[in-house]
Amino acid sequence: MTEIKRGQKELRQYLTFILDGEEYGVPILKVNGIQGWERTTPIPNSPDYVMGIINLRGEVVPIIDLRKRFGLEKIPYDSHTVVIVVRIGATNDKKRTVGLVVDAVADVHDIDQEQIHGTPEFGGKISDNFVKGLGMIGEKMVILLEIDNLIDWKKVSGDDKNPEAAGKVVETLAA
Amino acid sequence: MSSGMAMGRGLDDIRQIFIAECIDGLAVIESGLLDLEKGTDSQETINDIFRGAHSIKGGAATFGYSNIAEFTHVMETLLDKLREHELQVTPAIVKVFLDSVDCLRDMVDTMDGDSGSYDQDRAAQIQAHLTAFLDSNGTQAEFAHETHDDLAVHTTSSESGFTSQTSSEAAAAAKAAASSGKIWDIHFRPKPEFLKNGNQPQHIIRALGDLGKIELTVDLDHLPSFANLKPGDLYLGWKIALHAETTEEHIREVFDWVELDSDIAIALRRKNDNDDEQHQLEHEHVLVSEKSADAAEHRQDRKGPKKDSGSIRVDIEKIDVLLNLVGEMVINQAMLNQLARNKNNAQNGTVELEQALALLERTTRELQEAVMEIRMLPVSVTFSRFPRLVYDLGSKLNKKVELKITGEQTEVDKTVLEKIGDPLLHLIRNSLDHGIESPQVRLQKGKSETGVIHLSASHEGGSVVIRVSDDGGGLNTAKILQKAIEKKLVADDAKLSEVQIHDLIFRPGFSTADVVTDVSGRGVGMDVVRRNIEDIGGRVEVYSVKDKGSTFQITLPLTLAILDGQLIKVANEVYVLPLLSIVETVQVDEAKINIISGKEIVYRLRGEAVPVVDMRRVCRIEGNATLDSFFNKQLIIVEAERKHIGLVVDELLDQHQVVIKSLETNFVKVPGMLGATILGDGTVSLILDVTTLAELIVKENAQHVRH
Numbered sequence: 001m002t003e004i005k006r007g008q009k010e011l012r013q014y015l016t017f018i019l020d021g022e023e024y025g026v027p028i029l030k031v032n033g034i035q036g037w038e039r040t041t042p043i044p045n046s047p048d049y050v051m052g053i054i055n056l057r058g059e060v061v062p063i064i065d066l067r068k069r070f071g072l073e074k075i076p077y078d079s080h081t082v083v084i085v086v087r088i089g090a091t092n093d094k095k096r097t098v099g100l101v102v103d104a105v106a107d108v109h110d111i112d113q114e115q116i117h118g119t120p121e122f123g124g125k126i127s128d129n130f131v132k133g134l135g136m137i138g139e140k141m142v143i144l145l146e147i148d149n150l151i152d153w154k155k156v157s158g159d160d161k162n163p164e165a166a167g168k169v170v171e172t173l174a175a
Numbered sequence: 176m177s178s179g180m181a182m183g184r185g186l187d188d189i190r191q192i193f194i195a196e197c198i199d200g201l202a203v204i205e206s207g208l209l210d211l212e213k214g215t216d217s218q219e220t221i222n223d224i225f226r227g228a229h230s231i232k233g234g235a236a237t238f239g240y241s242n243i244a245e246f247t248h249v250m251e252t253l254l255d256k257l258r259e260h261e262l263q264v265t266p267a268i269v270k271v272f273l274d275s276v277d278c279l280r281d282m283v284d285t286m287d288g289d290s291g292s293y294d295q296d297r298a299a300q301i302q303a304h305l306t307a308f309l310d311s312n313g314t315q316a317e318f319a320h321e322t323h324d325d326l327a328v329h330t331t332s333s334e335s336g337f338t339s340q341t342s343s344e345a346a347a348a349a350k351a352a353a354s355s356g357k358i359w360d361i362h363f364r365p366k367p368e369f370l371k372n373g374n375q376p377q378h379i380i381r382a383l384g385d386l387g388k389i390e391l392t393v394d395l396d397h398l399p400s401f402a403n404l405k406p407g408d409l410y411l412g413w414k415i416a417l418h419a420e421t422t423e424e425h426i427r428e429v430f431d432w433v434e435l436d437s438d439i440a441i442a443l444r445r446k447n448d449n450d451d452e453q454h455q456l457e458h459e460h461v462l463v464s465e466k467s468a469d470a471a472e473h474r475q476d477r478k479g480p481k482k483d484s485g486s487i488r489v490d491i492e493k494i495d496v497l498l499n500l501v502g503e504m505v506i507n508q509a510m511l512n513q514l515a516r517n518k519n520n521a522q523n524g525t526v527e528l529e530q531a532l533a534l535l536e537r538t539t540r541e542l543q544e545a546v547m548e549i550r551m552l553p554v555s556v557t558f559s560r561f562p563r564l565v566y567d568l569g570s571k572l573n574k575k576v577e578l579k580i581t582g583e584q585t586e587v588d589k590t591v592l593e594k595i596g597d598p599l600l601h602l603i604r605n606s607l608d609h610g611i612e613s614p615q616v617r618l619q620k621g622k623s624e625t626g627v628i629h630l631s632a633s634h635e636g637g638s639v640v641i642r643v644s645d646d647g648g649g650l651n652t653a654k655i656l657q658k659a660i661e662k663k664l665v666a667d668d669a670k671l672s673e674v675q676i677h678d679l680i681f682r683p684g685f686s687t688a689d690v691v692t693d694v695s696g697r698g699v700g701m702d703v704v705r706r707n708i709e710d711i712g713g714r715v716e717v718y719s720v721k722d723k724g725s726t727f728q729i730t731l732p733l734t735l736a737i738l739d740g741q742l743i744k745v746a747n748e749v750y751v752l753p754l755l756s757i758v759e760t761v762q763v764d765e766a767k768i769n770i771i772s773g774k775e776i777v778y779r780l781r782g783e784a785v786p787v788v789d790m791r792r793v794c795r796i797e798g799n800a801t802l803d804s805f806f807n808k809q810l811i812i813v814e815a816e817r818k819h820i821g822l823v824v825d826e827l828l829d830q831h832q833v834v835i836k837s838l839e840t841n842f843v844k845v846p847g848m849l850g851a852t853i854l855g856d857g858t859v860s861l862i863l864d865v866t867t868l869a870e871l872i873v874k875e876n877a878q879h880v881r882h
Contacts, residue, residue: 041859042748043838043845044794045871053842053851055859060851062842096841157843 011110014135016142017084017102020072020125024102025109025135025142032085032097034105037077047156051101056085063099064151070126080104088148098151109142111135116144190286193234197243197283200227202559205276209562212269213577218258224272225254231279236400243282245400246298249305250275262308271304273566299396306395357420358444363430364394364412365437371407374433380413382429387419416444487589489549497549500542507535547737550590554632554641555583557596561603561630568607575614575625576607585632587639591731594711595641598704602643602727603628605701610647610725620722622646639733644726650719652676659685677717681705709866712738712755736835740852740862742828743811745790749860751833751852756865758812758819760827763805778810778821785812787821788872793847815869831855835862847871 014025040052040063049068053060063083067074082105089095116133132146207224210217228251235243250272256262278301281293361383365376383389394412404410417426423441430439510531558580565578587595611617611626618624629644652673659665659679671679679685683702708715712732719725732738732755740751767779768787776787787810811822833852838845838861849864 039858041851041861043842043848043861045846050842053838053859055853055857058853060836060838060841060853060859098841153843157845 010113012113014109014111014142014144015084016106016109017082018104018106019066019070019102022125023106023140023142025111025144026084026086026147028108030086030088030147032087035083035085035099037081037083037101050156054099056097056099059097061085061097061099063101065101067101067103069150070130072125075103077101086147088150090148093153096153100150109135109137111137111142111144190238193238194283194286196234197231197286198280200231201276201280201283203227205273205563206559208269208272208276209566211264212266212566221254221258221264225251225258228254236402240282240286241400241403242298243279245398246275246279246282246302248400249302249309253305253309256309268308271301271308273563274301275305295396299394303393303395306393357418359415359417359419359421359423359426360440360442360444361415361417361426362394362412362440363415363437364397364439365409365433367405367408367410369409369433369436372436374436376409376411376413379429379433380415383415383417383426386421386425386429387417389418390416392416487550487552493545493548496545497542500538500545503538504535504542507531507538511535547588550588550736551586551733552589552592553584553586554592554639555580557592557599558583558630558632560596561599564600564603565607565628568604572608573613574607574611576611577625577627578603579627579629580631581629582632585634585639587632587731588733588736590736591639591711591713591733594707595713595729595731598707598715598729599630599641599643601700601704603630606643606645606647606725606727610645610649612648616648634733635730639731641729641731642726643729644724646724649721649723649725650677650680650717652721655679677719680717681715712753737832738835738862739830740833741811741830742854742860743790743809743824744826744828745794745824748794749828749854749858750790750794751831751860751862752811752813752822753849753862753865754830756813756815758814760809760811763808763810763823765806768805780812780819780821783819785819785821786872787823789823791825793822793868793872813865815865818869820865820869820872833860833862 013028015028015031016023016025018024038054040054042052043050043062049065051063051065053062055061065074066072080103081101083099083101084105085097085099087095087097115136117136118133126143129149130146132144135142135144204224204227207220207227210220211224228247232244232247232251235241235247253262253268253272257264257268262268278293278298282298285293363376363379365374369376380389380391392414394414395410397412398404398410423443426441427439430437511528514528514531561580562578565576569576606628611628612620612622614624617626627646629642631644632639632641634640656665656671656676656679659676659682660667660669662685664679664682664685665671680701681704685702705715708729708731714730716728716730717725718728739754741754741757743750743752761780763778769777769779769784771777776789777784778787779785787805789805805823808823808825809827811824811827812819813822814820831854833854835850836852837850838848845861847864847868849862851859851861854860
């Protein structure tokens with residue numbers, strides 16, 4: 001439904017949001033909803049970008065602070081702070097519903113798949129691992145996120161092959 | 176499953192129902208048979224079995240599973256004879272029927288198409304046994320009873336034709352032949368048109384009889400169902416053991432005229448096979464029954480995970496209750512709507528509103544209970560597989576055992592039920608193997624020859640208690656202690672109470688291969704049993720008296736989806752602690768706090784030194800300082816892996832029943848946490864898991880010391 005083919009063009013819809021002055025986009029099909037920030041229940045011994053869990057219509061859903069996840073400067077939450085609820089999961093992993101804390105929601109755009117550029121010399125604010133490409137909307141550029149890879153769940157559970165690394169997460173938390 | 180292939184996909188659903196019905200039907204037949212075995216020879220039981228077999232046959236024929244239809248047809252015919260008292264119920268008949276049930280179960284298992292094939296040879300063999308009983312008169316049934324054997328039709332040929340032979344005669348014949356030397360195994364399978372071409376099988380067999388003594392087994396493998404039977408066709412085959420000093424050529428000569436109309440296989444039996452025919456027959460029987468006992472166990476093992484199906488059978492009454500409650504809620508909602516619209520007349524409104532809300536609250540609570548009820552199944556679902564296991568294992572171990580089951584209507588959550596099957600199986604197997612003594616020993620001890628294993632379930636104070644008791648030899652404390660010392664589980668000079676010694680069998684490392692043979696007390700994989708039960712929040716204990724028997728007592732939560740929780744406050748967060756794990760709570764008395772080697776805190780509680788931990792430190796939460804002083808704080812003593820730990824919390828709040836939500840659905844497993852729950856105000860709280868919390872604390876302390 002969001003794929004509209006006009007001639008050669010293959011258009012897909014993206015929800016865009018603002019984070020530290022930049023506009024980012026996620027495929028709208030992965031978005032379950034948008035809601036205001038609410039208090040979370042913190043989870044002990046979890047990575048710092050996991051703000052905690054909330055009750056989303058009877059379901060327990062974790063909230064991820066995208067600024068922290070991307071290593072951006074932290075700002076206090078205000079009335080614009082919103083949570084985008086997405087359903088994500090790597091190809092071989094199960095799908096999970098998580099909430100992403102962003103500065104503000106921007107717009108919904110159709111983006112021509114032909115007009116997505118790679119990121120070789122991107123050098124943006126966030127790690128290339130999280131970026132799928134740059135989408136062009138007229139003259140404006142939107143950073144499209146590789147949202148399924150946002151969280152390495154094995155790492156979060158301390159279940160990855162390198163227990164040292166998992167231990168470090170805990171220790172940095174303790175510090 | 177060629178016959179099943181003609182069906183369209185649309186029939187798949189109906190076929191699934193048929194399969195489910197078959198499985199139910201087989202369970203009915205099996206329990207009926209076991210009743211018969213016990214001697215409850217009531218007409219009603221036989222009728223039940225008959226009905227079960229009949230409906231399976233009908234269904235199988237409809238769906239084109241001719242193998243099952245044929246098989247059950249033979250069963251049914253034999254059952255009919257029992258019903259009409261033409262035949263008496265004997266252990267041998269029951270045994271053949273039980274084998275048939277196993278066989279049918281295998282056939283049914285292959286019906287869904289994705290799992291392999293069943294043992295066709297065995298099926299044919301069992302079917303032949305059934306037919307043998309069918310053809311037999313009273314004496315032969317008696318003979319079958321005597322030898323208690325898996326028998327085939329033994330028919331010999333003599334000048335006068337075919338006569339039946341008793342087993343002693345057969346043995347004599349076999350012995351005579353064995354001394355004379357060669358035995359030829361001949362498989363003679365005429366084609367269906369054999370008779371139409373003017374051949375007569377009896378002439379061939381008679382001719383073989385001229386060569387030497389023969390033993391004949393009828394091969395009914397290819398006998399179709401009655402509906403598919405063509406009157407002019409021959410479906411029988413014969414397996415012939417020929418005791419004769421002759422050559423293959425000579426035998427082939429006999430078949431000269433019919434070679435084109437039949438399949439013939441001739442083989443000389445290997446020398447070591449025929450030392451003593453009778454002995455071999457007996458031996459075979461032992462092998463077969465052992466095999467079937469193994470198969471039964473195997474089947475049980477295999478059934479375990481397979482049963483974890485997503486579907487559940489619900490009593491229609493429970494659904495009706497739900498419907499009623501939902502109906503009430505709809506009315507309730509309409510009522511509230513009305514009140515909202517009429518809110519102008521405030522005076523009356525408030526009272527009515529309160530009433531409506533109270534009603535809503537009650538209905539909601541009832542609805543919740545009703546929904547939980549749906550997940551509850553009677554333990555008989557799990558218990559029902561044990562009588563057969565006890566029957567099979569008992570005969571395998573040559574022990575006389577009666578399994579008594581009580582309280583099988585006790586209802587438990589489906590998840591709990593699925594997880595309790597294997598531990599129970601293990602306990603019962605253990606009781607049979609190690610607990611109950613052999614009949615001789617029992618008589619010597621002045622007990623009745625037949626041992627009793629009592630499996631019971633009951634509700635006791637919000638938990639379900641399942642007990643496996645036997646009146647066997649009890650645990651051998653001396654040997655257990657000796658073993659434990661050998662395994663370095665306890666110090667050489669340890670002074671342990673009897674209870675402590677009994678508890679040793681649950682220790683990992685106690686179960687090794689040689690324990691199985693050396694120690695007559697238990698201890699085979701008991702650590703696994705305990706772990707499995709603790710995984711679902713239960714406990715297992717053992718009580719044993721030498722020569723009187725032992726009781727294994729399993730205490731389980733009613734459900735895994737709801738637990739009774741104590742709400743506690745740590746800094747600004749509310750956590751839920753399962754009420755079951757709390758031993759007691761005390762107000763901290765600072766005078767009783769000791770600090771060992773600078774860091775580890777110990778609380779003296781009635782002479783016991785309980786390690787104490789600040790929950791603020793365990794639930795490390797950013798921005799919350801740990802406690803400077805435990806003054807005026809609450810100390811909760813919890814039990815984790817049989818050890819006491821004290822948790823210091825800021826405040827004790829209410830006790831609530833909470834619904835457990837998995838953290839793994841959208842997140843990952845969190846150490847120290849059982850899950851999360853949603854509290855009355857809509858906020859989420861984490862539920863603490865005392866066992867993993869204890870591990871976390873140990874790690875935490877290690878880290879703390881390092882700093």
